[in-house]
Amino acid sequence: MASAAFADFHAPPPGSLPADLEALLRLWQRQHPPLLHLLAELGCTVIDRDYQPALLDPEGYLSRSDLADPAVRAHHAAIEGVSAYISFVIENDEGEVIGYWHGPEQRSLHEAPIVKLDAEGRFELLPGRHLIEALLGDLGRGDPAALGELARLFAGLGIVAPARGRGEPVWPDAATHPASLQQRLYEAALDPRRH
Template identity: 40%
Template sequence: MALATLEDRYGPAPADLTILLRLRDAGDADLAEALASMGYRLLEPDDAPSLLDPASYMSPSELADPQIAANVRACAQVCESISFFFEDDHDNLFGYWHGPENLALAAAPIAKYDNEGQFSLLQGRGLVETLIGDRVFDDDDAFAEYAAALGALGVEITSRSWKLLPDPPPSSDPARLHAAAFERFSASAAG
């Protein structure tokens, strides 16, 4: 799993991500402020989000439970196919879903790994547009406000309403892959 870094095997970064990484690396305060106002932060390569470390929020006895251990393994396996770049103020993670197809960054839909251990694909054309849509849901005024703030930083956002965000392109589904991996790991633990 890639964390806030680009891997050559996934091709060049989309334009919005390129701008965000350049601003992050330059320590741009306006970017940090715009993202914080939305409840997001752009991860750093050396970050260690707690969601990716079950030992940070589960006890040893919980981790020893065969069903929980199977779920932890299944989550880790699915996360190997996501390049995470954002964390929100609820510890949810967001990134590019490469799936078993190994989709390039430019073609990959945006996946969310939430603090309940669930995976989903989100609506939107790019990472920033998708994050705005996930945050504001049906509030067009907030969507426009966040789009304008990030647009002022050079990030192009084509939609002006959450209603116009397209569904993710057909690809594998991280939730289905998680369910299949959990079943496989549960069965092997049962013996």
């Protein structure tokens, strides 16, 4: 399944990427041992040209009979359609993928909300304005101490989640929600005559 994944991030002009993403990718490309260790501890990996997450390749994990089911095909066609508007960056150990939701509006990386495609094939916008902030919030749900420790570990590597103060994380604003688009694409794939 094609997406805007990591390929768009190779050799970008300086300052064209959000600071946390730029720092993460710089260390990843160098295979920086402390970053690799931290990501392994978190059960995360960076999606790059050489790695395709299983969730984005249904033919890799579904049987022929699954793929013959019209509802399953429609579900995966909808995932593929929505994923075309996402730059995926991180995969966690549950097979979920996290990235930037550009949406049909084609928001830039600096403006795009962070989105997660979960192992059930559902899209969810994550709170936070930056990739690392959203990732940390997702990993540290319900445990502020763990969230603070993770933020400290990333900051020690030069990957800083911008401080948001003591309040709740900022919930993203998206003109088109990925879950709504997924539902429309699913319905269109299931019954193309109605759309």
